[in-house]
Amino acid sequence: MGHWTLVTALTTVFIVMYIAEIVTKKTKARVPSLLVVSIIFLAGYWSGLFPRDILDVAFVNQMRQIMLLFVLINIGTMFDIKEIRQEWRTVVVILAAVGGIVALVTPLGSALFGNQMALAAVPPLTGGGMATIIMSDQAAAMGLPEIAMLATLIFVFQGFFGFPLTSYFLRREGRTLIESFRRDKALRAQSSAGESAGTKAARKTVNDLVPAKYKTYTYYLTKLGILACIVYFINLYTGKYFSDTILQIAIGIIGVMCGFLEKEPLKKAESMGILQLCLTASFMRNFANSTPQQLFGLIVPIFGFLVLGSIAIAIASILFGKLMKFSVNMSMAVGLNCFLGFPFNYIICNEAISATAETEEEREYLNGILMPKMIISGIVAVSIVSTIVAGMFVGMM
Numbered sequence: 001m002g003h004w005t006l007v008t009a010l011t012t013v014f015i016v017m018y019i020a021e022i023v024t025k026k027t028k029a030r031v032p033s034l035l036v037v038s039i040i041f042l043a044g045y046w047s048g049l050f051p052r053d054i055l056d057v058a059f060v061n062q063m064r065q066i067m068l069l070f071v072l073i074n075i076g077t078m079f080d081i082k083e084i085r086q087e088w089r090t091v092v093v094i095l096a097a098v099g100g101i102v103a104l105v106t107p108l109g110s111a112l113f114g115n116q117m118a119l120a121a122v123p124p125l126t127g128g129g130m131a132t133i134i135m136s137d138q139a140a141a142m143g144l145p146e147i148a149m150l151a152t153l154i155f156v157f158q159g160f161f162g163f164p165l166t167s168y169f170l171r172r173e174g175r176t177l178i179e180s181f182r183r184d185k186a187l188r189a190q191s192s193a194g195e196s197a198g199t200k201a202a203r204k205t206v207n208d209l210v211p212a213k214y215k216t217y218t219y220y221l222t223k224l225g226i227l228a229c230i231v232y233f234i235n236l237y238t239g240k241y242f243s244d245t246i247l248q249i250a251i252g253i254i255g256v257m258c259g260f261l262e263k264e265p266l267k268k269a270e271s272m273g274i275l276q277l278c279l280t281a282s283f284m285r286n287f288a289n290s291t292p293q294q295l296f297g298l299i300v301p302i303f304g305f306l307v308l309g310s311i312a313i314a315i316a317s318i319l320f321g322k323l324m325k326f327s328v329n330m331s332m333a334v335g336l337n338c339f340l341g342f343p344f345n346y347i348i349c350n351e352a353i354s355a356t357a358e359t360e361e362e363r364e365y366l367n368g369i370l371m372p373k374m375i376i377s378g379i380v381a382v383s384i385v386s387t388i389v390a391g392m393f394v395g396m397m
Helices: 006-026 033-047 060-077 081-086 088-113 115-125 129-141 145-183 185-195 217-238 244-257 272-287 292-297 299-323 328-339 344-356 360-396
Strands: none
Touching (some): 006 033, 060 217, 060 272, 145 272, 145 292, 145 328, 217 244, 328 360
């Protein structure tokens, strides 16, 4: 064990993460990178090749704590009120999908697999790594390592349901839209008019008063630190009356609305790379003390919850999609963002557009209809609502 130092452990983590990225790119995201990382870490742990504390030695778990101070505030800044107002029908459908998962999977999952498993499984099913972290952390703190592993594995495997299904429904919707587009000249004229529509000048904010040369990475990190301190003091003086998760997201939203923060400050601070890598790698801590027997014992619950989640998405998305005048294909593609999130929804949408459109004009037409719906539904479900659901469910465990 003596050869495992900070540099060797951290480099090993980097190598594993890079191998996973290569596999994902080679398979065009059909094999999720997190699945590859999970397989390598499980093999490493079980064979004794990796020490059980490799993530502590590599300081990945410590970096994760830094990421958690800021990431939810950063997520809040992605909440663009104008964009969501324009795509309000999409928001209704994706919220219905999340609501369907909560309403159907919670009681049925509890009856089939037990209350603790259902409570830990539902937030990851609604999408997002942060929801998974919140639930797995709570389960680990309660001395329930198998429940923590369940939450992580649901997040790992949901892509196997989400990727092919979303691709199928997007391609069908794309073909329908293109057939109409080719028949109807008025649609083509409307598409061109929509692209040339004028945009209003953005209102000036506090950020605009700061010269660009002073907007360094410390500028953005300092602002995030100030908002993190505000969250800390609110929790301190209210006795943690508010959910930490919901409060941090709300502070991020308010920060952008009042002009104190810009969108995605962590990206502008050029801090997302190493922090995101450490956050993703930190999922593997739930496997450190696992055994093959524990993993195989979770196979039925994992796929049981994923099937229930898929059924819930289908029922809720199609029902509310009809009310919003969406086709079945579009409704399903939007609802399945619970199993995707960015950049996977972006990649799959681009592939569907490329497979359907024959000209640049057709491509632009499809992109203008499909892409905003996919991106907005991913932001709403994966980045925002799933963490709010996790914030509520964590208190019920």
